[in-house]
Structure formats: structure tokens, C-alpha cells
Amino acid sequence: MKQLLIVGLGGAIGSIARFLVSKLNLHWHFLSIPMGTLTVNVLGSLLIGFIAGVSARTEVISPSMRLFLMVGICGGFTTFSSFTNENLTLMQNGQFLSVLLYTGFSIFFGFLAVYLGYVASNL
Template structure:
């Protein structure tokens, strides 16, 4: 891993992140009740791009490119745009290798653990917020 490779991935990630933000803002009108803006143009498109580009640009693919270009697009751009694309590619690799059980565990564990992690993060932060509010209220009451 060289500094140049790290820089290439970083620039791709920055561009992917910016693209995600812009698409999210543009998709707000259709994401009122269900996050369609995340599901369709971000997660589904990012998954398509990583699958399409990753296959097309293999060494024996129709349009082989350098490893740095693959890292730029697949890790940087797609990774910044959506981490779901990496998850989807890894799951497809398991399925293509007839590891259906492992693919199922990957899907179930990813969804359950990630939703659980979000919930745990929320609960933890809510505890900090509650404590901060109590401290602020106590300080305000003492000043009165």
C-alpha cells in the first residue's frame, strides 16, 4: 500500500461522499415516508456500479483497468457513495461460490448487527443527552 494508492482511494471516497449527499438532497421529496432516495439511487445504484465496473474491468474482462483505477471506483467512489455496494458484492461472491449458508449469515448478521448497533448508539447518545439536559437544568435552577 503506497501513499499514492491511499490518496487515490481518499479522493474517490470524497467524490463518492459528495455524490451521496447531492443525491440524498435531490431525493428528499420522494423519501418522506420510506427512504427511497437511499434505497434506489444510492444503495441500488452503488451496488450496480460496483458489480458492473468490478466485472467489466477485471484483468480478463472486456475493459481491464489498473488496480488503482479499480480501487478508486470500487473502494473510494462506491465506498463513499454507499457501503451497501461492498456488502452486496461480498454477498454475491459468497453466492457465486455456492456458499449460500455463509451468504445468508452475512445478510442476516449485517442487517441485525447494524440495526442493533444503530439502536445501541442511539440509546447511548440519548443517555448522554439526558445527562446533559439534567446538568444544564440543575445549573439553571441554581442560578435562579
């Protein structure tokens, strides 16, 4: 139960932060790219990479704090950060084919799922 509360609190903070950062879409445009989402994805990836790196080299971040920061805040902020961190782990383990397949499948099936969900909403 403690872990659920830790993740839930972090997730709430991350979701609120994502909402605030995504407001950039309303004020900053570049080639019609959703800059708020792009910013969230890149910042989330940077943050989860930093936390993972510090956690791998030191014991400064406790397991509960790591859960709060990585799964809670970063997960609430963007699941893209988890995706990129998992790919980094695969690369560090020399599983390059898995990186290509995971990335390719995620993008392809993600687009397909969004499209099918959109189509289903119009039935």
C-alpha cells in the same frame, strides 16, 4: 501512500455524490421510505457490480483505477455496494450459507448497533 490518495480522492467524490443524490429525500416520498438512501444503495450496487464484471472479464480497468472506482467512489457513495458485492462473490463461490448468515447478521446487528448507539446518546 499512493493507494491512500487514490481511495481518498474517490471517497470524496463518492461522498459528494451521495449527498447530492440523498437530497431526493426532500422531494420524493413513497410510503415514508428514504428514497435518497435507497437510490444511493441501488445505484452503488449497480455501479460496483458493473465495475467488478468488467474487471473480471477484461483488463480495461487498471488495478489503481479499480481501487479508485470500487473502494473510493463506490465506498464513499455507499458501503452497501461493498456489502452486496461481497455477497455476490460468496454466491459465485457456492457459499450460500455464508450469504444468508452475512446478510442476516449484517441486518440484525446493524439495527441493534443503531439502536444501542441511539440509546447511548441519550444517557
